[in-house]
Amino acid sequence: MxxxxxxxxxxxxxxxxxxxxxxxxxxxxxxxxxxxxxxxxxxxxxxxxxxxxxxxxxxxxxxxxxxxxxxxxxxxxxxxxxxxxxxxxxxxxxxxxxxxxxxxxxxxxxxxxxxxxxxxxxxxxxxxxxxxxxxxxxxxxxxxxxxxxxxxxxxxxxxxxxxxxxxxxxxxxxxxxxxxxxxxxxxxxxxxxxxxxxxxxxxxxxxxxxxxxxxxxTGPLANAVRFAREVASGNLTATIHSDRRDESGQLTDALQTMVTNLSTLVTGVRIATDNISVSAQQIASGNADLSNRTESQASSLEETASSMEELTSTVRQNADHAQQATQLAVVASGVAVRGGAVVRQVVTTMAAINDSSRKIVDIIGVIDGIAFQTNILALNAAVEAARAGEQGRGFAVVAAEVRNLAQRSASAAKEIKTLINDSVNQVEQGNRQVDEAGKTMNDVVTSVGQVAGIMQEITVASQEQRAGIEQINQAITQMDDMTQQNAALVEQAAAAAESMRNQAVMLLDEVRAFTIADGTPVASLQTYHPLSLAH
Known part of the structure; x- marks a missing residue:
């Protein structure tokens, strides 16, 4: 001893x-x-x-x-x-x-x-x-x-x-x-x-x-070697104790501390691997759902992109038509302005009729020519309104009204020509009708200006709408690309989850050789079947 x-x-x-x-x-x-x-x-x-x-x-x-x-x-x-x-x-x-x-x-x-x-x-x-x-x-x-x-x-x-x-x-x-x-x-x-x-x-x-x-x-070293061999065989429940205070006692205490820490580490690794396995399975399941939803979203985005392309084409065509209608409205406005000037001249002429009936024939000719030109302009406006479709319906009504007025002016000119002998008696009545025609032409000019302004606004709005729809179309295209990329990332995430799961299984296989404090070997992970992801 x-x-x-x-x-x-x-x-x-x-x-x-x-x-x-x-x-x-x-x-x-x-x-x-x-x-x-x-x-x-x-x-x-x-x-x-x-x-x-x-x-x-x-x-x-x-x-x-x-x-x-x-x-x-x-x-x-x-x-x-x-x-x-x-x-x-x-x-x-x-x-x-x-x-x-x-x-x-x-x-x-x-x-x-x-x-x-x-x-x-x-x-x-x-x-x-x-x-x-x-x-x-x-x-x-x-x-x-x-x-x-x-x-x-x-x-x-x-x-x-x-x-x-x-x-x-x-x-x-x-x-x-x-x-x-x-x-x-x-x-x-x-x-x-x-x-x-x-x-x-x-x-x-x-x-x-x-x-x-x-x-x-050698005695403490032999005990330390036996203890180390037990630990090397995977038995982490082995214990070693020494009441020495020399290097061998310090070695024994260090070995016991090492095994205690190693047992704690293996327990933590086992719990971590179980958690990793469960998390990997949940991630794989979530990735599968996300992949399905992403693919559905990608299909919807493709359909939306197709619809937006058609809508963009329609809006672009409408904007072109609105631009043409605006140009026609500007032309009609100019014609209406000129018509108003003619009507004012008619009013002046009719006033002069009171002074001199000798000029009645010339005035009738002028009125007949104005009516003919107005009729032509109204006919052209009706044609352009027909081309504009729904956007030109109001302008067609106005053009029809203008045409009616032109025809009425022509009829009146014919009646005046026919009744030239009665001109003196009906000058006053003709003057009143010319006043009414002047007012009507002013209304036509005002209406044509309003139509031109509306058409201009429609043109600007159509252009803005076309630009916005094009931006939306680009955004949808980008979203479709990003959705495709997200789908690829989902596939990569699923592969990474499967790899993480496999590595967790390998890690648990490595630590399965150790027996920890509960006296049983490290349990293996539950059988795991990787989820099939739709591609």
């Missing part, structure tokens, strides 16, 4: 802690090894400084004593009295050397055993030196037998005991050397064993730390 405080550490800190532990163990092992090596080196130095050096001194002392024993035995055994004198210098030097060795060795004695043996060696040396000096003295005095006897009885046992004790002292030193070597070996083995133990402990600790670090890192 990994402690909580370690699990709360970041991966970097955990790795740093693990390596720090390993480094501390390595440093501890190195320090212990150095300490043990220093101890072995110190023991070796002590060995070289004390026991081994002392053993060498004792060995030198032993060799010096052995040489002195052989030299004394040679002096004692020799029959030459001068031999003692010959070896006297060597003997003195050996004695001095032995004393120095004894002093140096005495200073190195540390243990009780060493001191005791060294004291015994010192006592035996005294006996040895005493017997040696006695032999040398006897030899110098020429007492050979006594010298040999002293050699055998005293010197040789003393020298033997002396050398044995020196060998014992040397053995003690060698024992200390061996003990020091044993201690060095033991220290080496202890250090080696301790380093091996520390190495094993460091290895175990390293394996344990590596295992703990690996488990603390």
């Amino acid at each position: 990994i402690p909580q405080f370690i699990r709360d550490l970041t991966i970097g800190k955990r790795l740093g802690l693990g390596f720090a532990v390993l480094l501390m163990l390595s440093m501890a092992t190195t320090a212990i090894g150095i300490t043990r090596l220093n101890a072995v080196a110190s023991a070796t130095r002590e060995l070289l400084k004390e026991p081994l050096a002392t053993e060498r001194l004792v060995s030198d002392w032993n060799r010096n004593i052995s040489a002195g024993v052989r030299r004394t035995s040679a002096i004692a055994r020799s029959s030459d009295p001068s031999l003692a004198t010959f070896f006297a210098e060597d003997q003195a030097s050996s004695t001095k050397n032995s004393s120095e060795l004894q002093k140096a060795i005495g200073e190195r004695m540390r243990t009780v055993r060493e001191k005791a043996v060294f004291a015994e060696v010192g006592e035996l040396r005294k006996v040895y030196l005493s017997s040696r000096d006695q032999i040398v003295a006897l030899k110098k005095e020429g007492k050979l037998d006594e010298a040999n006897q002293l050699l055998d009885q005293t010197f040789t046992p003393a020298a033997k005991n002396y050398l044995i004790k020196i060998d014992e002292l040397q053995g003690e030193e060698r024992r200390q050397i061996d003990q020091t070597a044993i201690d060095i070996e033991a220290s080496y083995e202890a250090g080696r064993n301790l380093m091996l133990i520390l190495a094993v402990v460091m290895l175990i600790q390293g394996v344990l730390v590596s295992w703990l670090l690996s488990r603390s890192i």
Whole structure:
């Protein structure tokens, strides 16, 4: 079980802690090894400084004593009295050397055993030196037998005991050397064993730390991988939780948040795709109705455009006729004006009849000519009124009236001509009739002017109506074009709605693999049959 405080550490800190532990163990092992090596080196130095050096001194002392024993035995055994004198210098030097060795060795004695043996060696040396000096003295005095006897009885046992004790002292030193070597070996083995133990402990600790670090890192990652695989398989109901505060815990929390958001997103996508499907179906249905209505409207507009073209043609023809009628009315107005002037002249003539009846024949001729011209003009006006149709009916009435008046004037002229003899008696009556004719011509002139004005207004209105109808016709044509374009747009909208519906189905197929919070896979859309649009 990994402690909580370690699990709360970041991966970097955990790795740093693990390596720090390993480094501390390595440093501890190195320090212990150095300490043990220093101890072995110190023991070796002590060995070289004390026991081994002392053993060498004792060995030198032993060799010096052995040489002195052989030299004394040679002096004692020799029959030459001068031999003692010959070896006297060597003997003195050996004695001095032995004393120095004894002093140096005495200073190195540390243990009780060493001191005791060294004291015994010192006592035996005294006996040895005493017997040696006695032999040398006897030899110098020429007492050979006594010298040999002293050699055998005293010197040789003393020298033997002396050398044995020196060998014992040397053995003690060698024992200390061996003990020091044993201690060095033991220290080496202890250090080696301790380093091996520390190495094993460091290895175990390293394996344990590596295992703990690996488990603390790979465990949450393995859970995250399993969780990610469940999510990848489409299971959005999977949950993952971690009480860690390191990167793996943050990763776990981020994965859980991601899956929660993804589940919300998939739910929203499912609802959106359902809504898109329904909306697309409604749009397709609406487009179908709109297409039908648009096509009906297009047919109606085509019929309306055809009717408007016919109406435009009729109005254009009426406008042309009105223009011609206006021109004829202007001409008739001019004729009526001239007729009025003639009537006024008739009135003047009739007035002159009162003064002179002699001019009656001329006046009758003038009246007959005016009547004839008026009749012709009225006939022409009637013809033009007949051509104008309904618009010229009123003008025809006026023209007929004018013709009647002209015929009446002609009849009156004939009667006047016939009754010229009675002219004097009927002048007054003729004057009254001319006045009435003048008034009638004024009325005709006024009526013709009014007809001309009306015809002018009719012409202007017809032209304006033609322009308006042409504009309406153009607008209807444009509306028909726009209706055709709208129909095409409706078809495109229907195709876009169908494409949107298909994409919604594909999108829902994609998200169908996910299982969301209700525990069921994302439902598929209802079977959709695209509507057939009339073309």
